[in-house]
Amino acid sequence: MTGTMLNSLDLEGRPQDTRVVVAMSGGVDSSVTAALLKSEGYDVVGITLQLYDHGAATHRKGACCAGQDIHDARDVAARIGIPHYVLDYESRFREAVMDNFADSYAAGETPVPCIECNRSIKFRDLLRTARELGAAALATGHYVASRPLADGTRALVCAADSDRDQSYFLFATTRDQLDYLRFPLGDMTKPQTRELARRFGLNVAEKHDSQDICFVPTGRYTDIIGRLRPNAVEPGDIVDLNGRVIGAHQGIIHFTVGQRKGLGIASTAPLYVVRLDAASRRVVVGPRDALRMDRIVLRDVNWIGDGVLDSAARDGLELFVRVRSTRAPQPASLRGADGRYEIDLVAGEEGVSPGQACVFYDAPSGQARVLGGGFIESATATGATVRGAARPLVEAMRG
Numbered sequence: 001m002t003g004t005m006l007n008s009l010d011l012e013g014r015p016q017d018t019r020v021v022v023a024m025s026g027g028v029d030s031s032v033t034a035a036l037l038k039s040e041g042y043d044v045v046g047i048t049l050q051l052y053d054h055g056a057a058t059h060r061k062g063a064c065c066a067g068q069d070i071h072d073a074r075d076v077a078a079r080i081g082i083p084h085y086v087l088d089y090e091s092r093f094r095e096a097v098m099d100n101f102a103d104s105y106a107a108g109e110t111p112v113p114c115i116e117c118n119r120s121i122k123f124r125d126l127l128r129t130a131r132e133l134g135a136a137a138l139a140t141g142h143y144v145a146s147r148p149l150a151d152g153t154r155a156l157v158c159a160a161d162s163d164r165d166q167s168y169f170l171f172a173t174t175r176d177q178l179d180y181l182r183f184p185l186g187d188m189t190k191p192q193t194r195e196l197a198r199r200f201g202l203n204v205a206e207k208h209d210s211q212d213i214c215f216v217p218t219g220r221y222t223d224i225i226g227r228l229r230p231n232a233v234e235p236g237d238i239v240d241l242n243g244r245v246i247g248a249h250q251g252i253i254h255f256t257v258g259q260r261k262g263l264g265i266a267s268t269a270p271l272y273v274v275r276l277d278a279a280s281r282r283v284v285v286g287p288r289d290a291l292r293m294d295r296i297v298l299r300d301v302n303w304i305g306d307g308v309l310d311s312a313a314r315d316g317l318e319l320f321v322r323v324r325s326t327r328a329p330q331p332a333s334l335r336g337a338d339g340r341y342e343i344d345l346v347a348g349e350e351g352v353s354p355g356q357a358c359v360f361y362d363a364p365s366g367q368a369r370v371l372g373g374g375f376i377e378s379a380t381a382t383g384a385t386v387r388g389a390a391r392p393l394v395e396a397m398r399g
Helices: 002-009 028-039 067-080 090-106 113-132 175-180 190-199 221-228 309-313 388-398
Strands: 019-023 043-050 084-088 137-139 144-148 154-158 236-239 245-249 272-277 282-286 292-303 317-322 330-337 340-350 357-361 369-380
Touching (some): 019 113, 028 043, 028 067, 028 137, 043 067, 043 113, 090 113, 113 175, 309 330
Parallel strands (some): 019 137, 043 084, 236 282
Antiparallel strands (some): 144 154, 154 369, 292 340, 292 369, 317 357
8 A cells, every 4th residue: 555655746856865754733734744745755844834832732632743743753753764854933933824814803704723833834944945855755644636737737636535635725826845755545435544553552543533623723713813913802782784782792703704603693583794894894794695695705715726817717717615624616717818807606605704715626526636726705695506618517516
C-alpha cells in the first residue's frame, strides 16, 4: 500500500537524497504522513507550529494544536527517528487568523478560520520555511490529492474518501503552492490511516480527531470575539422581513444565517435567521423559504483551473460549487471579470452566509478537480433558480 500511495509525490531524485518537510499537528493523519515518508527512505523533517496560548486546551479532547499535540508530535518524531522542530507562530496566527475571525463575526459574517490558516500560515509561512530548509516538498496530512497535469503543473483533486475530503478548506491554494505541496493520504480512508499508525507503532493511532476551532478550547467562540473585539458585543433588535421589531438580542455575533434555535422569540411558526445587518445591529428572521438564495457575489476569488479565469467566466462558465463544507457540490454558473464575480445556483441553496467559502469543482462527486473558489460577500434570491442551459445538470443529479 505505501509504495502506491507515495508514488504520487512525483519528486525527482532518490528518496534518500530528497528532503521533505512534514507539517505535524500531533494528530494521527500528519503522524502517519511522516512515518510513511520515512519508511520510503525520504529525508524527513517534522515541524509543529505553536499557534496560540494552549494552556487551557492542553488536555481537552477534540482540541487541536494544543500543548498535548506538540508533545504527541515530538513523541512520534522520536519514534520514527526524524528531527522535529516547534516554531512559534503565535503572533502571525493572531494577526492573520484570530483577528480576521473576530472582525468577520463583528461584520455579521460566518468565517472559516481553517481556510485562512491554510492560506496564510501553513501554505505561505511554513512553506517558505520548508524551502529555506532545502526541502523538495512540504507534505501534510490533509485528505485531498494532487495530480500532475500535462503542462507540468499540478491539479488539486478531492480525496478518495468523500467523508473525509478537505478540499473545501484548501481552495485558496495557489498554483505555485500546489507544485510544492504533497498530500500522501489523498487516496486513503481514515481506517487505513489508523491501521498504518498501528503498524508503525505510533502512540496516536487511536487519538480522537480534532473537531473544534483550535483556538476556541471551550467551544464558545463568542468568548474569543468578546475578548478580541469588545465593541462587537452590542445589543440590538430582532426584526421580521418587513422590519417589524419582534425581539431583542445581546450581539449579532451570537447568530449565523440559517440558525433556528436560540432566537429567544415566540412564534407560531418556525423562524430562521435570514440576514445579519451589522451596521444597524439587526438580526433579520423569517420562514425557511426566505433562506433560499440563487445568486452569490464573491470576493477574493482564487482560480486554479485551466487557463485564465476572466476568459473562462466572461460569458459564463458551468461548473459545480459547494457553499458549505458539509454540503454536496451543486450545478452553477460563474461569470464576471476583473476581480468581480457572481455565481448563479441552478437549484438555489439555503442558508448561504457571507464569510463562508464558495468552492468550484469540475464534477459533482468522485475525485473531482478543484477549480478554485472565493469568499461569499452577499447572496440574493432572483427567483430564477433553474435556467435552461443548466437544466440537464439538475436532472442528472436528481436521477
